[in-house]
Amino acid sequence: MTNLLKTRSEHARLRLEVTQELEDIFARSRRTAEAYGPEFLGLWDLAADHAQGGKLIRPLLMLEMFEALGSNEPSASNRSEAVRIAAAIEVLHFAFLLHDDVIDGDLVRRGRPNLIGELATSSFDETHSDAAQHWAKSGAILAGDLLLSATHQLFARANVSGSLKERLLDLLEHTIFETTAGEFVDVGLSDGVIRSDLSTVLQMTGRKTACYSFELPLRAAVILSGGSQELERRLSTAGAHLGLAYQLQDDLLSTFGDAAAHGKDAYSDLREGKQTAIISFARMSNSWPSIEPDFADPQLSFERAEHLRDLLRECGAEDFVLGLIQEQLGAFYESLAVVNETASIPTRVRDVLLDLAARFEGRKS
């Protein structure tokens, strides 16, 4: 109980630090944005507002891990650098979300209008007119570009030694390739350009989300604490399994969970024809002929969507994906096992990861 309370107050402290850092980042550039007229300033303020709306899973994971690793570097300034990179990772996350929403045509995120939705409403009465949608989507493309640039600026200016800086830049480069490639394959699956088999879908899922959401913060924590590349690789593997489990759980929640809790459009995955492991399984089942006609129909009614969800459950897709999640969690636990004395994962580091995995159980959002 004491331990739990300690964890909670530590979490609150870290959250406050990240929130403050994000505010500072956006406030600094707000002064720059002011020079470019009210519309551009409005775009910047909208971006700042929405970027602060997340659960901060990624920066908190990074900072928890950074503290668990302790610092092997002489400089104490690495602590403030870690907070800045943690905030940069949240900025990157939001940049990806913006372009993802443009690509998916989504207007809702985290249970309220996303930046696109708000931008359309703020300047047009007819928010679904061509001009309103064009203005809003263009704004989201440009805001994403600004935030992608801001992420790079924060990484490039990190006040760390030359070799750590290079590892940070390598990590960012790798992350952006993985995520972009994953997103491109995701689009290809939806548009029917790439064949939707289970292995392609699982690989895409890992790349599109697990990499930047789990591997990136874990590896950044190792680098900033001056940890070895071997440790970085081991945490990367653990993070990949955990990340895939997390994203599979996300897919389950989107289709079988409570929309009010997860905050996305109810059944938007089914309307958009999102190629998930759920769908890959259903495709191989006998029920596919009764599922296919309604799947990927943008006009799908709530009632038909509920029926579709029931069919997906009955054909065994939900259980199948639950099994995949268990598989990934198994591989995750295995990756934490001791290999040899020098390459072992410190106990506190292992505890952070085990804690995180435990928090997955029963999550609703």
Place this chain on the structure above:
Amino acid sequence: MTNLLKTRSEHARLRLEVTQELEDIFARSRRTAEAYGPEFLGLWDLAADHAQGGKLIRPLLMLEMFEALGSNEPSASNRSEAVRIAAAIEVLHFAFLLHDDVIDGDLVRRGRPNLIGELATSSFDETHSDAAQHWAKSGAILAGDLLLSATHQLFARANVSGSLKERLLDLLEHTIFETTAGEFVDVGLSDGVIRSDLSTVLQMTGRKTACYSFELPLRAAVILSGGSQELERRLSTAGAHLGLAYQLQDDLLSTFGDAAAHGKDAYSDLREGKQTAIISFARMSNSWPSIEPDFADPQLSFERAEHLRDLLRECGAEDFVLGLIQEQLGAFYESLAVVNETASIPTRVRDVLLDLAARFEGRKS
């Protein structure tokens, strides 16, 4: 004559260096892209191919200026760094073009299908179907993200002293803010969110194009040669005037020039309702009531477009914009005047700029 030949062969040498550097940049990441399947590799190869299709105005301007400035830094390695940054500026240019084409819905660039057009054709028979357009535009958004990231990586890894690195990163940050803000206002003007008066249009034009096309290469050259911030400011001012003149000339060519020479869709500016200085002037003229009905009509026929062009010429818009160009060139020449002994612009530097301005005369593309 000897001088002209020398200039030509120097130009050819610089062009070769930039082309080779661009090839190296794309080849290095091609090995990374290979891991992500044939579709992503195809996207990367398309991007590499199209990024090499430009006139290399920006990197050539930077390198010419770098050579004219001579190096005040002890390290000779700055020369290869200059070539790399010059190539990075071309990569940034292409990243902007990609997102610009997505925003404008353009399918043609430099006289042939752009990346969007080719991506649609490569995977679909019905290239105008929703899925083909979605796939192609999403690919262009993601390719733009990759190249925007690549630009930052090249700047962040430049092998120069800490203070020069900081000036380079400041310059890149400023450039991206200016360009993005200019583009956002451009979209706002097209979508009717921002009132289209002449001063807004001129400011937008300067920000959207002149900044990254002229100020960026000139300032980067000063930084890499170890020149003073005062010189950087003076060349920035000269570049701003020259850049605005260049873009105004571009607008004239798009509407009144030869489409076969400039390589864009004939009259696409008129169909898209692009808010240029030409239109701002026409809006204030008596001819506007006969121009307005056809302006910004996506279905505008070639014949109606030709008629619109004639109306724009007759109302005096072409002459007015020619006058604006002369105004900017006048301000450019003035900015090159000697201020005092210490802040004077070296003769060779002035010659590069005067040469560039001279090349504007009579350009067709």
